[in-house]
Structures are given as structure tokens and as C-alpha cells.
Amino acid sequence: MVKIIGISGSPRTDGNTSFLVETALKSAEEAGAETEIINLGSLNIEPCVACDICKATGECAIYDDMREITEKLMECNGMIIGSPVYFGSVTSQLKMFIDRSRPLRGSFKLKDKVGGSIAVGGSRNGGQESTISVIQDFLLIHDAIVVGDGAPMAHYGGTGVGGPKGDTMNDEIGIETSKNLGKRVTELAKRLE
Numbered sequence: 001m002v003k004i005i006g007i008s009g010s011p012r013t014d015g016n017t018s019f020l021v022e023t024a025l026k027s028a029e030e031a032g033a034e035t036e037i038i039n040l041g042s043l044n045i046e047p048c049v050a051c052d053i054c055k056a057t058g059e060c061a062i063y064d065d066m067r068e069i070t071e072k073l074m075e076c077n078g079m080i081i082g083s084p085v086y087f088g089s090v091t092s093q094l095k096m097f098i099d100r101s102r103p104l105r106g107s108f109k110l111k112d113k114v115g116g117s118i119a120v121g122g123s124r125n126g127g128q129e130s131t132i133s134v135i136q137d138f139l140l141i142h143d144a145i146v147v148g149d150g151a152p153m154a155h156y157g158g159t160g161v162g163g164p165k166g167d168t169m170n171d172e173i174g175i176e177t178s179k180n181l182g183k184r185v186t187e188l189a190k191r192l193e
Contacts (some may be wrong), residue, residue, distance in 0.1 A: 004079040008082035009094025011041040016162030027182030038123040040093040054103035078189040082118035085127035110142035118158030149180035
């Protein structure tokens with residue numbers, strides 16, 4: 001059975017982004033995947049300090065929750081990464097996760113894993129595509145396989161609208177694109193297994 005990891009880059013562990021990542025994961029389960037969500041907002045992840053120890057040893061010199069996340073990423077077949085839009089980009093929590101993934105890049109440990117992205121903005125055109133682009137760049141730099149939400153919508157990924165907590169529960173487009181993304185990531189991960 002394929003394993004799909006959901007990563008919510010929101011500082012809120014039960015907010016709009018987590019809801020859409022969980023929606024995508026439920027769709028992945030319906031498509032036959034085992035799933036797990038990681039909420040970065042409840043974890044201790046320090047910023048990269050550019051010490052370059054990972055280049056020499058393949059391991060990060062910082063001991064925090066990123067070590068456990070790294071292990072889970074190496075074991076999964078696919079990942080769905082979500083972020084609220086912060087000034088047209090990802091949150092600082094997700095950016096620290098991205099920067100701290102550097103030890104995985106040295107030997108391309110995420111190569112050929114399937115990845116998709118979800119972003120939640122304050123309006124329908126609230127920076128979701130630029131935020132998704134940052135996540136997709138992260139996946140491409142790791143040589144992962146990037147997918148969108150697939151037919152019939154064919155978007156960059158899950159695109160939600162939400163301001164106050166709970167808004168995305170009424171966002172039909174955000175829910176549909178997130179469901180489609182979860183299914184698409186799982187289908188391709190199963191083909192590659």
C-alpha cells in the first residue's frame with residue numbers, strides 16, 4: 001500500500017489549510033493510500049543556519065522535529081504540501097521545512113516521489129498560484145514528480161479561499177481541487193510503486 005504524507009505549513013493546526021490537506025488525504029485514502037498529516041505549526045523546527053554539515057555528512061546538525069519528518073518523507077511514496085498565502089508566498093513554518101530539507105537533496109532521497117500542493121488565500125485570486133509555485137519549485141529541486149489536481153479541473157493543485165477559520169469548509173472549488181489532488185497523487189504513486 002502506498003503512503004501519502006500531508007504537510008500543513010500553517011501556524012494553525014486546525015485551520016483552513018489543514019482542512020484542505022486533510023480533505024486531500026481522505027481522497028487519497030479512498031483511492032487506496034495509507035495517510036498521515038504533519039502540522040508544522042505544532043512542531044519545533046529551527047531555521048537552517050547554513051553550517052554545511054549536511055553536505056559533508058548527509059545529516060542536519062540541528063536536533064529538532066525535522067529529523068522525524070525527514071524519516072517520514074524518505075518512507076512515503078507521495079506528499080501533499082499546503083500553505084496559507086502569506087504576502088504571495090508560503091509561511092515561515094513551511095519555508096523553514098523547505099530549507100531544512102537540504103540533507104535530502106544531497107543524494108536526491110525524494111527523487112521520483114509524487115508531490116502536489118495546496119494553497120489557501122484570502123480571495124479566489126489571493127496569491128494561491130505563486131504560493132503553489134514555491135512548493136512546486138521545492139519538489140522539482142528534489143527531483144520529485146509534480147502533479148496538479150488533474151482532470152476535469154486541471155489546476156496547479158488545491159486552491160482554497162479562506163479568511164476566518166472554517167471558511168474553506170464552504171469553498172466548493174477548494175474542496176474539489178483538493179480532493180482531485182489527493183486522488184491524483186495516489187493514483188500516480190500506485191503506478192510507480
